[in-house]
Amino acid sequence: MHLEGFLAIGMLFLLLSALGGGVLIAVKAKGRKKAGILLGYLCLALWTLYCGMPGLGQAREKARRIACQAHLKQICLALERYAEENAGAYPPDLRTLLETDYLTDESIYRCPSRRRPNPEFSDYQYLGSGHRIGEPAFPILRDLEKNHPGKYGNILHSNGDCSIAAR
Numbered sequence: 797m798h799l800e801g802f803l804a805i806g807m808l809f810l811l812l813s814a815l816g817g818g819v820l821i822a823v824k825a826k827g828r829k830k831a832g833i834l835l836g837y838l839c840l841a842l843w844t845l846y847c848g849m850p851g852l853g854q855a856r857e858k859a860r861r862i863a864c865q866a867h868l869k870q871i872c873l874a875l876e877r878y879a880e881e882n883a884g885a886y887p888p889d890l891r892t893l894l895e896t897d898y899l900t901d902e903s904i905y906r907c908p909s910r911r912r913p914n915p916e917f918s919d920y921q922y923l924g925s926g927h928r929i930g931e932p933a934f935p936i937l938r939d940l941e942k943n944h945p946g947k948y949g950n951i952l953h954s955n956g957d958c959s960i961a962a963r
Contacts, residue, residue, distance in 0.1 A: 877898055
């Protein structure tokens with residue numbers, strides 16, 4: 797289990813213990829004291845959740861970035877199959893893979909991190925048009941600018957290497 801998982805379990809434990817302890821103590825107290833103790837423990841529980849949320853969001857984005865890399869690699873495999881059967885030439889665009897049944901799952905052409913709808917066919921920029929198999933490694937696919945938050949995105953090279961690079 798990674799650090800984010802331990803953080804999430806620790807936060808959940810603190811939240812439950814704060815709420816449970818607050819309720820147990822508040823049951824024994826009377827009147828205003830009861831309400832104050834319960835409110836104090838509730839604030840502690842909410843503070844625990846607030847502090848842990850950025851870490852969980854970062855972990856989710858990291859998982860989406862990994863899923864995005866998997867999509868890029870699946871597209872790359874389909875591009876290689878297409879090129880092998882078409883005299884070594886890569887297709888003119890990604891839509892050709894769908895139309896010629898090399899990669900028919902349309903969700904693969906979409907980045908898991910993309911929040912806003914993209915009117916274009918794919919969330920990835922295809923750079924392989926006019927290239928052939930056997931050339932020195934070159935960037936063949938990369939994320940569009942709005943796919944991932946921040947200044948980094950995935951780039952896939954024609955040799956199958958996928959890396960994270962600044963845009």
